[in-house]
Amino acid sequence: MEEVNKFEDLRIKLLNEVIQWDNKPNLTKEFKENFFKLLELCTFSMMQDKDNFFALFTVQMKREIRLDLDTAVGNMASLTHFNIYFNPYIFLQCSIEEMKALIKHEIYHIMNNHLKRAKSIRGKYSSVAISKAMDVSINQYIDKLPAWSDNLTNVSLTYNIDLKPNENMEYYAKEIQKGIDKLKSNKGKEIIENRDDKNSKLVKKEHDSAHAHDLWWYSEDDLNLEQLKDLIKKVANNANKGKIPSEIQQIIDDLNKIPEISWKDYLKKIIGTLPSGHKKTITRKDRRQPYRLELRGKLNNHIAQIIIAIDISGSITDGEIDQIMTEVFNIIKSYPSEITIIECDNQIRRVYKVKNKRDIRKKLDTRGGTSYSPVFEYIYSHRMRNHLLIYFTDGVGEKELTCMPINYKTLWVITGKGESLSLNNSYGEVKRLSNIKVEKPDPTYAKDTMKDMLVEWQK
Structure with missing residues (x-):
């Protein structure tokens, strides 16, 4: 309880500071230190049961603040590591459980290789359909997400479609696009796809599900499919300790497949x-x-x-x-x-x-x-x-x-x-193409990192 109170006090302090910024953000050194301290507390609280995988995955990511995100959390990949970005305007409005769910949400995106898969179908479906499809495909496995998150129910109601559970991103993109096309004929294309004036501002203060993944569209992507797969495999294997969700375990097993014959x-x-x-x-x-x-x-x-x-x-x-x-x-x-x-x-x-x-x-x-x-x-x-x-x-x-x-x-x-x-x-x-063979991850990885986090958390 004391840990929860400590976390909540720090969250409220940071949120009040953000509210006082209004339209003039002031990312001081002290604010950044306190914000990343909050993230460490959040990550530490995930170090148990099936959330342990997500905590160990997170400590391998480089954390940064970005005020131009259309959502609370986003991610990008480099040649050697993943970057996870936070928009404090949106992220600090969430409870600790919602924050943990949002971090897991980003890791599900990474594990399912949504960055490459989304780009492979871009042009076939609208960016709105693809963005929502990616979220719908993984949010059904994550509890306690913020109310504004896309899910099977609210997306089905929005586009008057019937989305089935446990389907892949490509299926959802196809079905959502059908719903979008029907609405276009009745309401006009601009109602569904156009960004309004507030979205052109550099500082984003509200979640926009239609553009939550624009970070991927507008970024330079230097990684090919095999490089990205190798990076995911390395980070996931390092985090693979104890119990993990069955759907994540299946992805890890697939990543560790070794060609039967080359x-x-x-x-x-x-x-x-x-x-x-x-x-x-x-x-x-x-x-x-x-x-x-x-x-x-x-x-x-x-x-x-x-x-x-x-x-x-x-x-x-x-x-x-x-x-x-x-x-x-x-x-x-x-x-x-x-x-x-x-x-x-x-x-x-x-x-x-x-x-x-x-x-x-x-x-x-x-x-x-x-x-x-x-x-x-x-x-x-x-x-x-x-x-x-x-x-x-x-x-x-x-x-x-x-x-x-x-x-x-x-x-x-x-x-x-x-x-x-x-x-x-x-x-x-x-x-x-391949045959299944699972490699054991390094059991010592991230040990020192978590020790440092514990010391910091106890201060």
Whole structure:
């Protein structure tokens, strides 16, 4: 009780100081010290049971104050650590239980990799739909959030939709966008999406759920998917001690999956052996007639010709495609390459060339089944004999090809929950993306940090 009273006295003191600022914030050294002292007290109170994970995660984050946040708490990632930001105008109005819930909320965002997933569907859905979808997908697992937090009930009522529990962010974004589109036709687009004049101010004093994640949209993102995944894995494993929520444990287990066989190593090896034809050059004599100086010689043309076929029958998500492309382009960045994308379900839907990941188009929304033969028929008819084919699929399709492969080599990469390739004869190598194996975290991590916090808290 004494600890709670100490926390509450400090919160009220800081809140009164913020209220006196009015529109002229005065972030003195003393205010910052007291504010971060409050955060330490809040973090220490989480050091028990299932909240222990969130406390140990938080002490690994760099804490900063930002008055331009549209919400109480936000986060961003750097190459080596996560930053957690607080807007004291909004945060100090919350009780200690609500503060703990808000901190857990940010960690759920991080653990679910919402930053990358949100950017992968931006353009397909509005920023309002994506922002609310991210919050709805995780808030159902967090108790004692502030009343202004988005949840299944209030978002369903707002947009006259029926959101199901325990679904992913992408599902909620799609459903919320449907509700937004219906309201647009009745009320006008500006009612739903436009920011008003108060939102253009640098200092934000109220939570704005529609723009709570604008920090992500307007920031430079230097991390690729694998770097961010590695950072999440490192911090989560360091915090993985004692009891943790089952949904967090599942994410940690997924993060610690180790490839069953390295399809990426296989791809690196095979690219160097691709047949690539020849090109004429004046720097080399013709080997058959070396005395004919007017004849040009030949050099090997070291340009890897690669076809990436993607099964778009519905089993592969946009997030999986984004991960696939990140890995592929990371592998081939050291090799001159010509890449052709073929999207296919039970027929070829789209074919286009790409030079980098930014050229990848959003996956088409199709309803077809899965057939592999159309891709091999396309390769045959376009005489793409010297191409390497990388075919991403969940493996569920036909058993026999109607067209014998003529391409140089084929690599099948089984994604998602797929166990094996349905073809009786694959005519190539078959690899799976990953297999589960959990690594034990370092049990000594954050020990010194928590000791320092205890000493400070007892003063």
